[in-house]
Amino acid sequence: MDIVTAHDRPSTPQEAIGIQETLRDLVELEDRCPQEIVTVTGLDVAYDEDSGLIAAAAVTLEIDGFRVVEKRTVVSRISFPYEPGLFAFRELPPLLDALRALDHVPDLLICDGHGLAHPRRFGLACHVGVVTGLPSVGVGKTRFVGEHDEPGSERGSRTPLLDDGDVVGAVLRTQDGVKPLYVSVGHKISLDNACRQVLRLCPAFRQPETTRQADRLARDALKEAL
DNA sequence: GCGACAG
DNA sequence: ATCTTGTCGC
Numbered sequence: 001m002d003i004v005t006a007h008d009r010p011s012t013p014q015e016a017i018g019i020q021e022t023l024r025d026l027v028e029l030e031d032r033c034p035q036e037i038v039t040v041t042g043l044d045v046a047y048d049e050d051s052g053l054i055a056a057a058a059v060t061l062e063i064d065g066f067r068v069v070e071k072r073t074v075v076s077r078i079s080f081p082y083e084p085g086l087f088a089f090r091e092l093p094p095l096l097d098a099l100r101a102l103d104h105v106p107d108l109l110i111c112d113g114h115g116l117a118h119p120r121r122f123g124l125a126c127h128v129g130v131v132t133g134l135p136s137v138g139v140g141k142t143r144f145v146g147e148h149d150e151p152g153s154e155r156g157s158r159t160p161l162l163d164d165g166d167v168v169g170a171v172l173r174t175q176d177g178v179k180p181l182y183v184s185v186g187h188k189i190s191l192d193n194a195c196r197q198v199l200r201l202c203p204a205f206r207q208p209e210t211t212r213q214a215d216r217l218a219r220d221a222l223k224e225a226l
Numbered sequence: 227g228c229g230a231c232a233g
Numbered sequence: 234a235t236c237t238t239g240t241c242g243c
Contacts, residue, residue: 044233046234046235047233047234047235048234048235049234049235082232082233082234083231084230085231085232087232088232090233091233112232112233113233114232118232119231123232124233138232140233142231142232142233143232144231144232145231145232182232232234233234233235
């Protein structure tokens with residue numbers, strides 16, 4: 001897969017913020033993904049702070065049946081400190097390497113982190129979407145920005161995530177009585193469609209099947225590299 | 227000044 | 234993210 005990038009390795013936080021403020025104007029919030037989504041790629045990373053290693057994984061599944069189409073892992077060095085709001089610059093380099101290694105271009109990317117639900121409306125999911133040009137969705141496990149009511153306890157219930165008067169995402173219950181997920185638009189997809197696809201990916205567990213598999217792959221790759 | 231703060 | 238005992242609920 002071809003990826004044009006030159007804006008993923010800033011040397012200072014100030015520079016990183018500048019990159020986000022420049023790229024955020026390229027985010028497309030309309031549905032520009034295929035009408036029928038067939039393949040979905042899950043992205044995740046695992047860290048080992050002691051060795052300074054980071055492992056990234058990209059797993060492409062057929063959304064209907066979850067058959068594995070292909071999977072790639074990359075292990076490299078951590079190149080940016082963790083900082084809320086800038087954490088994409090930590091995960092982006094290895095994630096893009098993993099995506100570049102894919103042979104098949106997926107219909108949608110599922111990121112482990114927020115998209116628009118970010119202080120500058122440009123979280124990891126937006127960044128990955130913009131630099132790849134692919135539709136992307138951000139799925140967070142905890143709140144980063146915004147306020148919301150508690151969604152109903154049944155799977156599929158959702159409430160809007162509001163920040164500064166903007167609907168920046170949705171708090172979506174993916175399993176009955178289980179802690180909800182924070183879904184936000186990354187790129188080229190509407191919030192409604194994003195929630196619909198995430199629900200399809202969560203038939204039995206809280207987290208999307210794509211994220212679960214990517215998480216496991218990244219951990220295994222990291223363990224293997226130690 | 228005092229919290230809050232994706233992974 | 235990762236570490237990591239005990240503990241609550243079904």
